[in-house]
Amino acid sequence: MIELKKIDFFSKLNDKELEVIKKYSIYENYSEGDIVYYEADKPEYLFVLLSGSVDLYKTNSKGKQFYVHRVDAIDLLGEVAAFSDVLYPVTAECATKCKILQINYNKTGKFFCDNPHFCKELVKSLYDRILSLVNVIDDSFLKTKERVAKYILREGVNFKDKTYTEISKKLNMTPETLSRVLNEFKKRGFIEIDDSHQIEIIEKEKLENIGDIDRCI
Numbered sequence: 001m002i003e004l005k006k007i008d009f010f011s012k013l014n015d016k017e018l019e020v021i022k023k024y025s026i027y028e029n030y031s032e033g034d035i036v037y038y039e040a041d042k043p044e045y046l047f048v049l050l051s052g053s054v055d056l057y058k059t060n061s062k063g064k065q066f067y068v069h070r071v072d073a074i075d076l077l078g079e080v081a082a083f084s085d086v087l088y089p090v091t092a093e094c095a096t097k098c099k100i101l102q103i104n105y106n107k108t109g110k111f112f113c114d115n116p117h118f119c120k121e122l123v124k125s126l127y128d129r130i131l132s133l134v135n136v137i138d139d140s141f142l143k144t145k146e147r148v149a150k151y152i153l154r155e156g157v158n159f160k161d162k163t164y165t166e167i168s169k170k171l172n173m174t175p176e177t178l179s180r181v182l183n184e185f186k187k188r189g190f191i192e193i194d195d196s197h198q199i200e201i202i203e204k205e206k207l208e209n210i211g212d213i214d215r216c217i
Helices: 015-023 079-084 105-113 116-140 144-155 164-170 175-187 204-208 210-216
Strands: 025-030 035-037 045-051 053-059 065-072 075-077 091-094 098-104 191-193 199-201
Touching: 015 025, 015 105, 045 079, 045 105, 065 075, 065 164, 075 116, 079 105, 079 116, 098 105, 105 116, 144 175, 144 199, 144 204, 144 210, 164 175, 175 191, 204 210
Parallel strands: none
Antiparallel strands: 025 098, 035 091, 045 075, 045 098, 053 065, 053 091, 191 199
């Protein structure tokens, strides 16, 4: 098992504090698709994602999922709810196989709150969450084509190791819609797509201004 001292969040805790954390912690292995916690559950644990990736999403009253953010190892999960004493605001689902350290926050919270280094790391983690949420909110105001164009320009053009399902989930659209938009961009000469899904941007300016271009058509 990974040593807690080697994880930034815990590197400045003293031996006594680390022993308390170990005493009230368990390591769990998760499979792809497993749920770590559900939206509106009461938090009992602080989770440390040691390996793998976890998707965070919200679900509306009609059961539609709204993608929020992907968390990659090594990082915290559920820290907002644990430290704020509120219900989990999102559902956390494993996007890959994951190894997660579950820490009983009710038994260990004081050690975290009293440690300046951990509090600093927590603030950094929360800041990253806020930036991701801002991007999601910004994207939600964009039309479908604008969202796809922004993703290509912002995230890069190598789709080789990413499926349309994975990308469409991040863009809150269906894989069919994503495929249709990419094919339209290709037909209009904005991009080229090879057999390995590698994308070459041909008309960067037109992708950047796709909303204005379509309104003029």
